Amino acid sequence: MSKIIESGKGFVLPDDKVQQSVSRRKFLGYGAAASALVIGIAACNKDDDNMPSNGINLGSGDAGILNYAYALEQLEAAFYTQVIASPYSGGSVAEMALIKDIRDHEIAHREFFKNALGSGAIQALEPDFSSVNFSSRESVLNTAKAFEDLGVSAYNGAGKLIVKADYLVLAGKIVSVEARHAAYIRDIISNGTFADNTVVDTNGLDKSRTPAEVLTIANTFLKTKVTGSNLPTS
Structure with missing residues (x-):
């Protein structure tokens, strides 16, 4: 199995040209919004302890919620990078x-x-x-389904915890894009399951999870554990 290439402590694509393409085509679209968020987030992080003994503390308030989302996006990005680096048959x-x-x-x-949160x-x-067996289509797609469903439920559960309207x-x-991913992955596994009752409730609403519920699952896929003990709960 090929490894995810590391740059410092971060994950990058195996092909620098692809990475540059992603940066130009995808990331620049977020650039202005990220710059606008940096000042407010930095103010929220002055007193946060980011490295407690039981894992990396995501912080508190809106900044903590954004770090929570950042942690999940790191996990998903690393997973799909590995999938493309060693394609299944x-x-x-x-x-x-x-x-x-x-x-x-x-x-x-x-x-x-990462850029919005700054320091x-x-x-x-x-x-x-x-x-995960990256050579197995079934293993990869089922893991992708789990990640995408988890991500959608995480954003749904965190929405009510966000104070600043711009962040919401x-x-x-972002959650609407994650839901598109989830629908696609579900349908290539089993056509017509894109919005079945395992993810959509009887009111036609996507299900949600609390940060504590999400991190319990996410941490099983992380060597570097994270804790949301300081995140808001209501």
Whole structure:
């Protein structure tokens, strides 16, 4: 199995040209918004302890919620980067092209949060994908489904915890993209399951999870554990 290439402590694509393309095509679209958020986030992070003994503390308030999203986007970006670096057998050309698009989106989301948070961003996280067989289409797609469903439910659960309206708008734009990913992955696994009752409730609403519920799952895929003990709960 090929490894994810590391740059310092962060994850990058194996092909520098692809990384540059992602930066230009995807990330620049977020640049202005990221710059506008930096000042407010930095003010919220002055007293946060980012490295407690039981893991990396995401922080508190809106900045903590954004670090929470950043942690999840790091995980997803690392996963799809590995999928493309060591493609599974049995995937059509069209399928792999769309998986690459998802990878690019997740990298753009990761870089957006990293730049928006500035010095208040948590460190780069080291994933643990030992439970994933990257040569198996079934293993990869089922893991992708789990990650995408988790991400959508995480944003849904965190929305009510965000105070600043600008952050809520941005979270809404990102979760809608994550939901598109989830729908696509679900349908290539089993057509028609894009919005079944495992993710959509009887009121026609996407299900949600609290940060504590999400991090319990996410940490099983991380060597570098994170804690949301200081995140708002209501």
